[in-house]
Amino acid sequence: MTAGQDGKGARMASPLKVAVAGLGTVGSGTIKLLQQNADRLTERLGRTILITAVCDKDHSPRDYPVDGYRWYDDAIRMVAETDADVIVELIGGAEGPARAVCERALAAGRHVVTANKALIAHHGMALAATAEANGVTLAYEAAVAGGIPIIKTLREGLIGNERRQVFGILNGTCNYILTGMRDTGREFEAVLAEAQALGYAEADPSFDVDGIDTAHKLAILATVAFGCTLDFKAVHVEGIRHVSPVDIAYADELGYRIKLLGIAALTDRGVERRVHPCMVPAGAQIAHVEGVFNALVVDGDFVDTVVQVGRGAGELDVLAVEDPVATHQRDAQALGLHLLAQRARVRVLAPVV
16 A cells, blocks of 8 residues: 555545644544544545644643644733644633634635634634635634534525524523433532532532523524524523522422523514523424533525534533544534624614613
8 A cells, every 4th residue: 555545545645744732522522532543534535634833731631532632821921832723722721822823824825623612702703814815714613512413504505595483491500400400409519510520510500500501502503593693792691590499399390391591582573682591392303402512493485494412511522623624524614613703684683671
C-alpha cells in the first residue's frame, strides 16, 4: 500500500489538522471521541482527523493520552503558531480568550468549531461576517442541545418546511434537577447539590438554573429556524429556582409535568422567544424526557411534528466532533452561519415584561 492510499488502494486526502482550545468536560469528551473512533472516522471520510495541538492552563493528568500533541497555555498563541486547518474553541464565555481565539482564527482563514453558545448568542453576527469574508466555516452545532443535531436538522433536513415553532428542553442540568425533585420530593437546593457532585452542574449554577444557558441556545435556534436577527436581549427569561416540590406535586395531580422550556414561535406579529418553566401534558413525548437529556420539537407545515432527544450534560454530549467532520465534507459557505449574517426576514418581538 502506498502513502496516501487506504487498504483498498483508494487515494486518501491529506489529514485534517485540528487544534483544540479548552480541555474541560466537552473538550476532553471531544478528544476521547476522536481518539477512540479514529479508524471509523477515517474509513467513513477517506481522510484522517489529526489533533496537532491542545490548549489548557491546567496540566493535571488526563484519563486519555495527550503526549503526542503540542501543548499551549495561551490559546491565542496556539492560533498564531499552529498549522491546524480547524480551531476548536471549547473555552467558554462570550468575551475574553474565547472571542479572541475565534476572531483571530477566522481572520487568518481557519475554520472554527465552537460549543460556546454565549459567544454565538452575543457575537454570532459579527463572527459569521468574518467567516464569510475569509471563505471559511464558523460551525456551531455543538453549541445547542448537547448531543442532538438540531442545527443540521433545521438547516438541511427540514429546509423545505415552513417552521411554525421550535421548542424543547435545552438544559440538561435543569431537567436533571426537576426530574429529581419530582421523583424524590426533595427541595431544589438538595437536588442541585447532587447534580453538582455528579458533574452535571457548575459550582456557580446561575447560568443554568436561571435560564440564561437555555436563552443563549434559543436565540441561536430562532435565528436558524426563522431567519430573524440574532438578538439575545429579545428573549424573555425565567429560571427554575422558584419551583417547589409542592408545585411539582400539584402539576402531577392535574396531569402535567413541569419542564424548563425554550420556545420560539412564528406569530402574525413576528418571532416570539421565551424561556420559562412550563406545565407540559403528561401524555406529551417531551414530558417523559428525564434526567440530563434534552429534547427538541419542531412543528413544520409538511412534516407536522418532529421530535429529537439526546444527552444534554456531561462529556458524552459532544457534537463538537461533528463540525470538524463537516468542514471536510461540505463547502465552507454552505456550513457557515450565513443565516445569522443575512438580512432579517422576520421581526423579533420584544420580551414580555
